[in-house]
Amino acid sequence: MTRIFPKNKYSTEYINPINSYNESAEVDWLSGSGMMVRKQALETLGLFDENFFMYCEDVDVCHRMKLLGWKVAYYPESVIYHTIGESSSHNKIKAIVERHKSMWTYYKKYFNRRKATDTIIWLGIVSRCIFHLIIALFQYPFVK
Secondary structure (H helix, E strand, C coil): CCCCCCCHHHHHHHHHHCCCCCCCCCCCCCCCHHHCCHHHHHHHHHCCCCCCCCCCHHHHHHHHHCCCCCCCCCCCCCCCCCCCCCCCCCCHHHHHHHHHHHHHHHHHHHCCCCCHHHHHHHHHHHHHHHHHHHHEEEHCCCCC
């Protein structure tokens, strides 16, 4: 919805919660590609939830850390190089589908479940998935 409503309060807070990338800040989640976690936190928390395939597992870990009272913080002094999309570039269609399946898995795990709300959220995730699949097919007509 951010592309349709770019000044949407919820989207802007989600996409860029940090006022300055030069300052440390407590955040909701970090990309797993650049995450450093204390051994004690992992021993208490456990490892990644295997119900997530490649996407949202980092969001889940951060969420579980916060539920246990640990903080999730962004530190600009850390430098990590990550080639975004390299793992998913070999099969874009599967990557898009798996990303959206993980969104649904995360929703089911943490949000208050009501049939009407579930239906709306599920339809939103499926619609978003279809939209991204169509874009991928137009951008890469011979995509796997």
